[in-house]
Amino acid sequence: MGYRGFSPCRRQFLGGTIQESPIFIKTYDFTKWLLEHTIRFLKSQRFVMGKRIEEAALDFYDCLLLAVKIEKDRKETLQRASFELERLKHYLRLSKDLELFSLRQYEYSSTAVVEIGRLLLTDSLKYCQDNKGLQIYHFVFMLNHMHLIAGSREMIGFIRDFKTFTSKEIKKNIRETEPQILKLFQDDEEYHFWQKTNMPEVIRSEDFYLEKAQYVE
Numbered sequence: 001m002g003y004r005g006f007s008p009c010r011r012q013f014l015g016g017t018i019q020e021s022p023i024f025i026k027t028y029d030f031t032k033w034l035l036e037h038t039i040r041f042l043k044s045q046r047f048v049m050g051k052r053i054e055e056a057a058l059d060f061y062d063c064l065l066l067a068v069k070i071e072k073d074r075k076e077t078l079q080r081a082s083f084e085l086e087r088l089k090h091y092l093r094l095s096k097d098l099e100l101f102s103l104r105q106y107e108y109s110s111t112a113v114v115e116i117g118r119l120l121l122t123d124s125l126k127y128c129q130d131n132k133g134l135q136i137y138h139f140v141f142m143l144n145h146m147h148l149i150a151g152s153r154e155m156i157g158f159i160r161d162f163k164t165f166t167s168k169e170i171k172k173n174i175r176e177t178e179p180q181i182l183k184l185f186q187d188d189e190e191y192h193f194w195q196k197t198n199m200p201e202v203i204r205s206e207d208f209y210l211e212k213a214q215y216v217e
Contacts, residue, residue, distance in 0.1 A: 023119035024064060030112045031057045041100050049100060053091045060084035067123075074127060082120060082169055086176065089113050124165075134158055138216040147216045149209070155200050167193045 034057050038050040063081035067074050092113065096106035118141050125148075128134040138149040152158050170193045174182050185191045203209045 023116060023123055026112070026116055026119060027061055027064060030109075030116065031061050033112075034109070037101070037105065041095075045095075045098065045100055049091060049095050049098065053088065053095065056084050056088040056091055060088060074131075078120065078124060078127065082117075085113060085117055085120065086172070090176065121166075124162075128158060128162070132158060132161075138213050140216050149203070149212055149216060159200065163194045167191070 038053050041050040060081050063077050067077045092109050095101045135151040140147050171191055
């Protein structure tokens with residue numbers, strides 16, 4: 001999961017409002033690209049797959065807009081956004097199989113969805129900053145793991161909640177897209193997506209902090 005501790009330099013990740021964030025810009029550009037392409041679908045699919053793709057993309061966009069305006073239910077709104085993004089991913093794959101999108105268009109759209117998903121995860125961390133007292137100094141998302149240098153009065157609680165939420169989302173994603181591989185994560189009757197041993201390490205010196213910060217960056 002990464003490393004726990006407070007930087008001697010008091011470094012923090014300072015995020016602006018969601019309108020100024022990369023996820024908002026990326027989503028706007030991608031939604032515009034989608035709308036410009038779905039209008040060219042064959043007439044037989046224009047009001048079937050075209051409409052579904054447009055609805056999923058616009059509903060996701062609406063969730064981001066709503067998340068700016070509310071505080072109390074922001075977590076639930078971002079969870080809804082995650083669902084809409086998954087829905088969009090499935091529709092894009094169907095459109096490729098129906099030859100409504102070229103391979104090149106599908107690769108572009110799939111890459112964009114993955115990037116937006118990562119940005120959504122970043123925004124979830126930002127939510128923890130704003131509402132859970134989490135202080136983030138460095139982080140990076142890799143293909144199958146992440147590194148995080150952060151500080152919190154209740155770091156164990158943050159990790160527990162973060163793992164619980166992301167495990168539910170990962171399980172849902174695999175069940176909807178590649179259900180045959182879900183058993184690979186099953187142990188007895190439970191599913192495990194995070195290593196049990198990746199507990200935080202306390203940063204007790206500046207040298208240790210600089211070593212881990214350089215590794216993450």
